[in-house]
Amino acid sequence: xxxxxxxxxxxxxxxxxxxxxxxxxxxxxxxxxxxxxxxxxxxxxxxxxxxxxxxxxxxxxxxxxxxxxxxxxxxxxxxxxxxxxxxxxxxxxxxxxxxxxxxxxxxxxxxxxxxxxxxxxxxxxxxxxxxxxxxxxxxxxxxxxxxxxxxxxxxxxxxxxxxxxxxxxxxxxxxxxxxxxxxxxxxxxxxxxxxxxxxxxxxxxxxxxxxxxxxxxxxxxxxxxxxxxxx
Amino acid sequence: xxxxxxxxxxxxxxxxxxxxxxxxxxxxxxxxxxxxxxxxxxxxxxxxxxxxxxxxxxxxxxxxxxxxxxxxxxxxxxxxxxxxxxxxxxxxxxxxxxxxxxxxxxxxxxxxxxxxxxxxxxxxxxxxxxxxxxxxxxxxxxxxxxxxxxxxxxxxxxxxxxxxxxxxxxxxxxxxxxxxxxxxxxxxxxxxxxxxxxxxxxxxxxxxxxxxxxxxxxxxxxxxxxxxxxxxxxxxxxxxxxxxxxxxxxxxxxxxxxxxxxxxxxxxxxxxxxxxxxxxxxxxxxxxxxxxxxxxxxxxxxxxxxxxxxxxxxxxxxxxxxxxxxxxxxxxxxxxxxxxxxxxxxxxxxxxxxxxxxxxxxxxxxxxxxxxxxxxxxxxxxxxxxxxxxxxxxxxxxxxxxxxxxxxxxxxxxxxxxxxxxxxxxxxxxxxxxxxxxxxxxxxxxxxxxxxxxxxxxxxxxxxxxxxxxxxxxxxxxxxxxxxxxxxxxxxxxxxxxxxxxxxxxxxxxxxxxxxxxxxxxxxxxxxxxxxxxxxxxxxxxxxxxxxxxxxxxxxxxxxxxxxxxxxxxxxxxxxxxxxxxxxxxxxxxxxxxxxxxxxxxxxxxxxxxxxxxxxxxxxxxxxxxxxxxxxxxxxxxxxxxxxxxx
Numbered sequence: 001x002x003x004x005x006x007x008x009x010x011x012x013x014x015x016x017x018x019x020x021x022x023x024x025x026x027x028x029x030x031x032x033x034x035x036x037x038x039x040x041x042x043x044x045x046x047x048x049x050x051x052x053x054x055x056x057x058x059x060x061x062x063x064x065x066x067x068x069x070x071x072x073x074x075x076x077x078x079x080x081x082x083x084x085x086x087x088x089x090x091x092x093x094x095x096x097x098x099x100x101x102x103x104x105x106x107x108x109x110x111x112x113x114x115x116x117x118x119x120x121x122x123x124x125x126x127x128x129x130x131x132x133x134x135x136x137x138x139x140x141x142x143x144x145x146x147x148x149x150x151x152x153x154x155x156x157x158x159x160x161x162x163x164x165x166x167x168x169x170x171x172x173x174x175x176x177x178x179x180x181x182x183x184x185x186x187x188x189x190x191x192x193x194x195x196x197x198x199x200x201x202x203x204x205x206x207x208x209x210x211x212x213x214x215x216x217x218x219x220x221x222x223x224x225x226x227x228x229x230x231x
Numbered sequence: 232x233x234x235x236x237x238x239x240x241x242x243x244x245x246x247x248x249x250x251x252x253x254x255x256x257x258x259x260x261x262x263x264x265x266x267x268x269x270x271x272x273x274x275x276x277x278x279x280x281x282x283x284x285x286x287x288x289x290x291x292x293x294x295x296x297x298x299x300x301x302x303x304x305x306x307x308x309x310x311x312x313x314x315x316x317x318x319x320x321x322x323x324x325x326x327x328x329x330x331x332x333x334x335x336x337x338x339x340x341x342x343x344x345x346x347x348x349x350x351x352x353x354x355x356x357x358x359x360x361x362x363x364x365x366x367x368x369x370x371x372x373x374x375x376x377x378x379x380x381x382x383x384x385x386x387x388x389x390x391x392x393x394x395x396x397x398x399x400x401x402x403x404x405x406x407x408x409x410x411x412x413x414x415x416x417x418x419x420x421x422x423x424x425x426x427x428x429x430x431x432x433x434x435x436x437x438x439x440x441x442x443x444x445x446x447x448x449x450x451x452x453x454x455x456x457x458x459x460x461x462x463x464x465x466x467x468x469x470x471x472x473x474x475x476x477x478x479x480x481x482x483x484x485x486x487x488x489x490x491x492x493x494x495x496x497x498x499x500x501x502x503x504x505x506x507x508x509x510x511x512x513x514x515x516x517x518x519x520x521x522x523x524x525x526x527x528x529x530x531x532x533x534x535x536x537x538x539x540x541x542x543x544x545x546x547x548x549x550x551x552x553x554x555x556x557x558x559x560x561x562x563x564x565x566x567x568x569x570x571x572x573x574x575x576x577x578x579x580x581x582x583x584x585x586x587x588x589x590x591x592x593x594x595x596x597x598x599x600x601x602x603x604x605x606x607x608x609x610x611x612x613x614x615x616x617x618x619x620x621x622x623x624x625x626x627x628x629x630x631x632x633x634x635x636x637x638x639x640x641x642x643x644x645x646x647x648x649x650x651x652x653x654x655x656x657x658x659x660x661x662x663x664x665x666x667x668x669x670x671x672x673x674x675x676x677x678x679x680x681x682x683x684x685x686x687x688x689x690x691x692x693x694x695x696x697x698x699x700x701x702x703x704x705x706x707x708x709x710x711x712x713x714x715x716x717x718x719x720x721x722x723x724x725x726x727x728x729x730x731x732x733x734x735x736x737x738x739x740x741x742x743x744x745x746x747x748x749x750x751x752x753x754x755x756x757x758x759x760x761x762x763x764x765x766x767x768x769x770x771x772x773x774x775x776x777x778x779x780x781x782x783x784x785x786x787x788x789x790x791x792x793x794x795x796x797x798x799x800x801x802x803x804x805x806x807x808x809x810x811x812x813x814x815x816x817x818x819x820x821x822x823x824x825x826x827x828x829x830x831x832x833x834x835x836x837x838x839x840x841x842x843x844x845x846x847x848x849x850x851x852x853x854x855x856x857x858x859x860x861x862x863x864x865x866x867x868x869x870x871x872x873x874x875x876x877x878x
Contacts, residue, residue, distance in 0.1 A: 078797075082791070110791060158792070
């Protein structure tokens with residue numbers, strides 16, 4: 001499903017080369033649930049953005065369903081993001097002056113869906129995350145957990161095959177975190193491929209396997225056996 | 232009236248004055264003689280011997296107060312000491328010339344420089360001083376200070392001030408109000424009054440100690456002779472103040488200074504005074520003979536007529552300060568007078584008047600007419616020629632006055648000539664009277680200054696007519712002269728109706744206006760360009776800031792599948808809306824302001840111009856789009872990393 005071949009990324013920061021990612025090779029089959037851990041600045045976000053077609057690598061290729069993402073034209077890449085990839089952010093990134101419903105409508109609007117259909121689908125998605133009674137609330141009027149659920153609904157809008165989550169529980173209390181991870185597990189159960197960056201060991205353990213990044217290098221790939229035991 | 236003789240020490244009333252009785256010599260057979268001393272303020276101490284029985288209106292004043300005063304007894308020593316001190320402090324010392332009294336007793340504010348003449352006068356054994364200060368420095372005040380100081384020091388008892396007739400009242404007022412010195416104006420009225428009151432035998436000059444007399448009367452022996460009698464060869468304690476003393480300088484028309492009447496009169500009087508004070512702003516008329524003669528009148532010891540004036544001697548008796556001198560030492564109140572030349576060509580805009588200017592044309596024609604007439608008058612008498620010259624001079628003067636005046640006189644002249652040619656008027660007798668004096672210009676000392684304008688015009692008309700008649704010969708009418716007169720009248724009559732205006736063609740005005748308009752529109756264009764640059768820069772700045780502020784939203788949109796093109800379009804749409812709003816709003820506010828403020832500030836009525844709305848919207852939209860393009864493109868290429876980092 002997702003494949004990285006010898007991908008490197010370097011920035012020039014104040015005249016010095018900084019390697020954010022160093023010849024990472026990675027394969028994520030369809031239906032996988034990968035958690036990505038590592039210290040701050042180890043290249044987790046960079047890796048995630050590259051997988052999502054948001055940041056081109058300096059070297060190497062990123063393949064999504066066997067097509068090279070960064071060999072596509074910018075508009076095709078935007079279309080690919082729209083149709084196949086869903087992002088979840090640590091800070092939710094909801095538009096503050098739009099209601100929950102309208103926030104969920106944004107990707108549908110970008111996919112040029114009709115307005116009536118947009119509303120119906122957005123309503124259905126919000127019902128699914130348990131916010132049927134919060135359709136017209138602005139993000140500021142929702143709790144952080146509810147905001148992240150709106151973000152989940154928005155992410156699901158275009159039925160993406162791949163979900164890329166950047167510390168989805170980083171701003172949440174343990175109980176809400178639990179709730180969000182449950183949703184992700186639910187999506188995983190529905191057959192979606194999930195890559196989740198996290199600092200939270202509990203959340204990481206809920207994934208099928210864990211990748212550890214250290215200074216831009218994937219140091220350890222382990223299938224999490226403990227998860228089965230915990231369950 | 233009583234028949235008893237007064238006793239020594241009594242006070243009597245006699246000859247309208249109050250006297251103290253001195254020694255009495257009794258002689259019942261012939262009439263007793265009484266010595267009297269005057270007690271009146273204005274003539275204190277004057278002595279008089281009378282035969283008591285022969286005096287009319289004699290009276291002994293018995294209501295004296297001495298008895299009452301004697302009854303009161305003596306003052307306590309402290310009180311008397313206080314009185315004595317008051318008296319002493321009030322006394323003027325005559326010994327120290329540098330202790331001035333008069334400035335403290337004068338009712339004016341005195342500038343320090345005005346004390347210098349006083350200082351100098353007191354240092355002189357006899358005051359022979361020439362105050363030659365500039366006009367406006369207060370010569371009258373300086374003279375008044377000296378006079379009252381000398382009076383206070385008892386060095387002077389009698390003062391005669393002589394000045395031009397027009398200044399008499401001013402002198403009287405100033406001396407009275409500022410120094411408390413009452414002066415009588417010595418004139419015919421005063422003489423008559425004294426004769427009425429005191430009889431013909433009384434010399435009017437003896438009746439009062441302070442007189443003002445005009446220069447004009449000083450020439451008259453009726454006034455000068457009694458004055459000389461009163462003064463005798465030298466009258467002690469007498470002061471002559473001669474204002475405008477340069478009038479007394481000998482006339483300077485030739486190399487030799489010729490004495491005028493006033494010179495003679497003043498010279499004949501001045502030496503009989505003990506003190507002399509001359510005032511003049513223009514002491515020197517440019518002729519040293521004249522100057523030395525004037526100084527000789529002032530001081531016979533130092534100066535001799537015809538001998539060059541020695542500087543040291545002059546400085547002893549003369550004080551001359553100009554306004555420049557006072558300004559140089561920082562005395563305020565004398566602003567510098569700056570003479571600025573005005574070049575008429577620069578002001579008027581042309582080098583010289585065109586030859587067809589009415590005044591120039593008329594002057595030339597008048598000269599031609601004069602020459603023509605003089606030629607044809609070759610056979611005329613001298614008297615006739617003189618009158619014609621007088622007439623043309625008069626016409627020239629009238630032309631210099633104004634075209635209007637010239638036209639009026641010319642009309643009279645022409646009419647008279649026509650009557651003469653038509654033989655309607657007989658030639659006047661040779662002795663017909665013309666007053667050449669009346670042709671002179673009117674000045675302030677002329678009786679005619681009091682006439683109304685209408686009367687004056689009629690007077691001129693009359694004289695013009697008379698002069699024309701007096702210059703007429705019985706020669707046949709001359710066609711040339713007639714034509715010249717007609718031409719002159721035509722121009723004069725036309726020019727007098729025209730206002731004093733300049734003719735400018737309409738194209739000149741239009742050209743000038745176009746030039747100004749073009750300049751103004753270029754200026755406006757320049758401002759417009761500057762405003763566009765500034766406006767564009769601020770829009771770009773705002774958009775950059777906006778993109779930076781919204782970078783997370785942009786990143787989110789991109790993550791959700793928005794392409795760069797969409798982001799670019801969103802920002803450009805925003806710029807478009809800004810541009811349209813700016814254009815419409817700018818047009819509306821600008822139009823309203825222009826309509827309201829235009830008439831108030833620039834005096835121009837402004838009407839709304841709908842075409843400008845299109846221009847405004849067009850310019851602002853293009854400007855906003857152009858200025859926003861780079862910020863929008865930057866937004867489209869934004870690094871999405873920003874989206875995922877905590878801000």
